[in-house]
Amino acid sequence: MSKHSLVCGVLAHLLAPLGTAEERPADTLRAGAAAAEIEADDSMNIGGGILPFRVNGQEGKLRAVAVVLEKPGSADKSEKLAIVACDVLFVTRDLIDPVVEEITQTCGIPAAHILINATHTHHAPSTGTVHGYPREEVFCRNMQKAIVRVVKKADAQLKDGECRFFFRLGEESSVGQNSRVLLKDNTIFWTGAHEDFVRPTGPFDPELPVLAFRSLKDNKLRALLFNHSTHTIGTRKGAVRSPSFYGLAAQELESELGGTVCFLEGASGSTHNLLLKTDEMVIRIKNAVREALDAAEPRPVPRLVGLKRRFTFKVRTFDEAREDESVSSYCKKRIPAHADTTIEVFRKQRKVLAPQQGQERATWLQALVIGDVAFVGVPAELFTKLGQEIKRRSPYRYTYVAELANDWIGYLPDRKAFELGGYQTWTGLHSYAAPGTGEAIVAEAVKMLHELHDRQR
Numbered sequence: 001m002s003k004h005s006l007v008c009g010v011l012a013h014l015l016a017p018l019g020t021a022e023e024r025p026a027d028t029l030r031a032g033a034a035a036a037e038i039e040a041d042d043s044m045n046i047g048g049g050i051l052p053f054r055v056n057g058q059e060g061k062l063r064a065v066a067v068v069l070e071k072p073g074s075a076d077k078s079e080k081l082a083i084v085a086c087d088v089l090f091v092t093r094d095l096i097d098p099v100v101e102e103i104t105q106t107c108g109i110p111a112a113h114i115l116i117n118a119t120h121t122h123h124a125p126s127t128g129t130v131h132g133y134p135r136e137e138v139f140c141r142n143m144q145k146a147i148v149r150v151v152k153k154a155d156a157q158l159k160d161g162e163c164r165f166f167f168r169l170g171e172e173s174s175v176g177q178n179s180r181v182l183l184k185d186n187t188i189f190w191t192g193a194h195e196d197f198v199r200p201t202g203p204f205d206p207e208l209p210v211l212a213f214r215s216l217k218d219n220k221l222r223a224l225l226f227n228h229s230t231h232t233i234g235t236r237k238g239a240v241r242s243p244s245f246y247g248l249a250a251q252e253l254e255s256e257l258g259g260t261v262c263f264l265e266g267a268s269g270s271t272h273n274l275l276l277k278t279d280e281m282v283i284r285i286k287n288a289v290r291e292a293l294d295a296a297e298p299r300p301v302p303r304l305v306g307l308k309r310r311f312t313f314k315v316r317t318f319d320e321a322r323e324d325e326s327v328s329s330y331c332k333k334r335i336p337a338h339a340d341t342t343i344e345v346f347r348k349q350r351k352v353l354a355p356q357q358g359q360e361r362a363t364w365l366q367a368l369v370i371g372d373v374a375f376v377g378v379p380a381e382l383f384t385k386l387g388q389e390i391k392r393r394s395p396y397r398y399t400y401v402a403e404l405a406n407d408w409i410g411y412l413p414d415r416k417a418f419e420l421g422g423y424q425t426w427t428g429l430h431s432y433a434a435p436g437t438g439e440a441i442v443a444e445a446v447k448m449l450h451e452l453h454d455r456q457r
Contacts, residue, residue: 025164026301026302027165027299030071030161031068031157031158031163032153032157032161032223033065033067033259034065034149035063035065035150035260036064036146036149036150038086039139039142040058040125040139042057045133046126047089047124047125048126049122050131051131056239060243062241063146063251064084064087064143064146064147065084065250065263066262067084068082069370070158070161071301079305080108080110080113081109081304082115084147084151085117085118086117086118087124087247088119089120089121090404091118091407092127095143096116099144102148107152107155113304113306113368115368115406117377117405120231120268120404121233123235123240124241124242127140129429130410130430162217163216163223165371167209167210167212167296167371168210168292168296169208170210170288170291170295171208177204178200178201178384179270179271180201180202180270180424181198181200182200183197184196184198185333187329190330191335202270203384204229207391208285210224210225210226211225221257221258224257224259224261224262224293225261226263226289227401228263228266229266229271229401230273231273232244232247233272234277236279245282245285246285247263248282249263257290264375264400266387266401266402266403269382269411269424270413300371302371306367307367307448308377308406309365311440313360313434313437314359314434315433316432316433316434317357317434323346323426323427326421346427346428349427353428356432363379364379364407366448367445369453373396373399373400374396376390376400376401376445378404378441380403380408380410381403382438382441383412383417386412389442390446393446395450395453396449409433414439418435
């Protein structure tokens with residue numbers, strides 16, 4: 001063969017289009033992503049506080065963001081899943097179940113493969129009755145419509161969305177800390193005066209995984225997912241609607257990197273930022289995401305698999321006098337100016353819950369796997385200790401929690417936290433599951449992960 005013929009043959013091979021799905025690299029799949037604003041206005045009460053309040057104006061956008069993935073196969077064996085994040089405090093089954101059904105019917109994505117997560121911003125209109133106010137129904141309908149719209153748009157991109165999957169486990173250890181701090185009077189910090197800190201009573205999880213999907217055509221970023229575990233609280237401009245620091249970071253990264261950026265809230269029921277301004281949190285999160293993205297490497301995606309399972313639990317039984325004393329003594333000492341109104345809110349909540357003690361409730365647990373990266377969807381504000389336990393016991397090296405997924409059943413503390421007490425354990429609409437529910441969810445989630453792992457093998 002002549003030198004000219006050899007060169008031409010090599011060039012022809014390099015320039016030839018990729019073959020069928022079966023001939024693609026193992027890290028190849030199709031990806032589509034989209035975002036849409038959830039409409040809100042100044043007339044709506046904001047979720048996340050004890051009493052109702054409204055704000056003037058907004059910074060950034062309150063969004064629904066969807067990433068839809070597909071592993072091509074034969075016509076009846078193509079695997080799809082959808083991950084959605086909404087800039088709201090939480091989502092509930094009565095709002096999300098109909099949305100999942102519509103997505104399944106219109107996009108052909110199995111319900112078990114659809115995860116809808118709340119970013120837990122405390123600066124969006126209320127999506128549920130948690131303390132002293134109801135949810136904003138118009139905003140909830142706007143959220144439902146936005147979710148369906150973005151999933152349909154992302155799904156429509158799959159036909160032209162061949163991508164490679166890149167992954168890196170990053171870290172951000174300074175944005176947030178365990179906020180259930182022991183005080184000198186042996187109570188657990190919630191809010192108010194706190195000069196008498198003694199020590200944290202639980203862990204902080206610094207892990208920040210980054211999942212990136214780059215186009216096969218030009219290597220441009222098509223979609224990026226990241227996960228971190230701190231309460232989503234803080235605005236730049238004061239009393240305004242805001243996606244808070246995670247959402248602001250995601251939107252700025254989009255403009256800087258291209259593609260669509262989606263944040264999933266981790267197990268942060270016991271973790272808050274106590275020190276930093278919002279601007280600084282945004283910078284630190286962006287830097288951590290960028291650093292992980294720069295180091296991300298392609299990973300194989302042999303399959304996309306998922307499970308969604310009904311999980312039952314019980315409403316706790318409680319001693320009214322003891323509960324009232326716990327709330328009253330803390331509030332009178334730490335927030336005297338707001339003590340009476342706050343105490344009354346919790347009393348009214350316990351009156352609602354009193355006849356429901358011991359009742360059984362049902363919710364969803366979910367597990368999704370992208371290659372060897374697993375996400376567990378938990379319908380609660382899960383304590384970080386429990387989230388880390390899921391990670392330790394998972395058969396997948398890379399396992400992460402997406403809390404506030406598909407439903408909301410309030411705070412889920414571990415048993416030790418119940419013994420210590422504090423706001424997250426006080427009985428109310430924000431925390432009503434029986435002690436041990438968190439550990440039971442961990443056990444069931446680990447069981448589901450093992451089932452998926454065995455199925456993949």
